Amino acid sequence: MQESNKPQTDEQELISVNNEVNEAEASKERKAQETESQVEIMPSMEELLREAELKAAEHYDAWLRAKADTENIRKRAQSDVTNAHKYAIEKFSSELLAVMDSLEAALVVENATLENFKNGVELTHKQLTAAFEKFNIKSIDPKGEKFDPHQHQAMCMVESELAPNTVTQVLQKGYMLHDRVIRPAMVAVAKGKDT
Known part of the structure; x- marks a missing residue:
């Protein structure tokens, strides 16, 4: 009986080895397929x-375009600043043209009387005052006010009944553009009686 068991064991061993070989081959085939798919991926x-x-070429192209755009914007801004400086007083200048026209018209009149000239000068003064008001140019006329060195320029000191450091006389009006003094008022200032 022992002999009959032996062929079965050999047969089982053979089947088992065969199965292992088949599994090994199947495993190799799976690995080969995975490697092929990885190679394809x-x-x-x-x-x-x-x-x-x-x-890299796309990024370089985009960078060149951005650089060119930046350069164009810089040039445009520089041109705008230059034009703003150059033509900043264009509106004010056009307002002064009416004043110039009035003065030229007064010079053309041949048989003008003193009264006509006075009326013409008053009209021209009104036009100029209106142009100044439109552009926030205000006159500084500080008579009777306390002397302010930021807005006034003292030309002389005079004895007066007014308190010391009070403006007694305006020799020439000053002017302000918004809150900036563009010309200080030239004034005479009261000095104390003791000095």
Whole structure:
């Protein structure tokens, strides 16, 4: 009976070895298929290099365009600033043209009387005052006010009944543009009786 068991064991061993060989071959085939699929999925180094070069070229092109846009904006801004400085007083100048027209009209009149000249000068003064008001140019006429060195320029000191450091006389009006003094008023200032 022992002999009958032996062939079965050999047969079982053979089946078992056969199964192992089949599994090993199947495993090899699976690994080969996985490797092939990985090879298909993973691009070659040349393809990666080509893609990187294309992306670099795109980025370089975008950078050049951005640089050109920035340069154009800078030039445009510089031109705008230059024009703003150059033509800043254009509106004010056009307002002064009416004043100039009035003065030229007065010079053309041949048989003018003193009264006509006075009326013409008053009209011209009104036009100039209106232009100044439109552009926030205000006169500084500080007679009777306390002397302010930021707005007034003392030309002389005179004895007066007024308190010391009070403006007694305005020799020439000053002018302000908004809150900035563009010409201080030239004034005479009261000095104390003791000095």
